[in-house]
Amino acid sequence: MLLRNAEVRRTTYVFLAVGAIGAGAAWALAGPRAAAVVAATAVVLLAVLLVATRLRYRRIARMAEQVDAVLHGGRDVSFERMREGELAVLASELDKMRSRLELANEDLLREKNALADALADVSHQVKTPLTSLSLMTSLTRGALVEDGGHPGEVERLRTMERLEGRVEWLVSSLLKLARIDAGVVSFSRGRVDADELVARAAEPLAVAFDLADVELARKVQPGAGFTGDLAWTAEALENVLKNCLEHTPAGGRVSVSATEDALAFRLRVEDTGPGIAEGDLPHVFERFWRGGEQGAGSEADPGGVGIGLALAKSLVTAQGGQVRASNAPGGGARFDVVFFKATV
Secondary structure: OHHHOHHHHHHHHHHHHHHHHHHHHHHHHHOHHHHHHHHHHHHHHHHHHHHHHHHHHHHHHHHHHHHHHHHOOOOOOOOOOOOOHHHHHHHHHHHHHHHHHHHHHHHHHHHHHHHHHHHHHHHHHHHHHHHHHHHHHHHHHHHHHHOOOOHHHHHHHHHHHHHHHHHHHHHHHHHHHHHHHHOOOOOOOEEEEHHHHHHHHHHHHHHHHHHHOOEEEEEEOOOOEEEEOHHHHHHHHHHHHHHHHHOOOOOOEEEEEEEEOOOEEEEEEEEOOOOOOOOOHHHOOOOOOOOOOOOOOOOOOOOOOOOHHHHHHHHHHOOOOEEEEEEOOOOOEEEEEEEEOOOO
């Protein structure tokens, strides 16, 4: 077993060669008895060397196991039991490094929790006046309609309501992204039914699809599903559907399909819009990326702000999934979400 190590094997060969040369020289100078003594001494020294090497390698292996335990989150790990020469020095340095890493990790955890709490407070402070402002705008618009107010003023108030809703959605999405980045979002691990997933993601957008005159087509394989978090995955799929809806003209169609095979659970969303420019494909999941052809939204109807797809990707990848954007062969954008199985 020990001789499988190339370094030990080379050392053994060199030791045997030197012993053989010494025995040959002893034979020539003092006869066969001297040669036998030299050869026996060489064999004994080689055995001692191999035993010492084996013990040292065992200590190094234990040290490697302790390092691996630290890398996998172990806390009750100490290298103080190492008491041999250069290994003791190495163990001491590793112990210092472990202590520093523990302190740094504790500081990061405190900062993450503090960031999450601060973001929650900021979100609450921003949402409260936004909700009040939206309510006041709605009441003012209703009063103007009842009093026969100018149609232009009523339309401007409707625009204000849309913008307020968009700002509220943006604040909420940014908060979710920040919480995911901070690692404070917990994802459940349960069986997610594909039909329920698609239904939950599409439900909040039903009115928007009707108003935009865009058909939402569904094709779900019976019994398909995966292990993950239903609520957060539905949030991700909703953002993808919303993005497709915003880029599909009236009379178009957004289709979503879900299948499961021996390797993975797969979601595919396609639209009949203009598709994604080739130069924009590598950037569609970047935060606040709106693309050369998508960045000209007006103030009243600003289009996407480049956060929905970034949030969708963060939610998918945080659960071990993958998401990819491309263009469908017949035109339009295509988004593929895949959750691979741990075992096949």
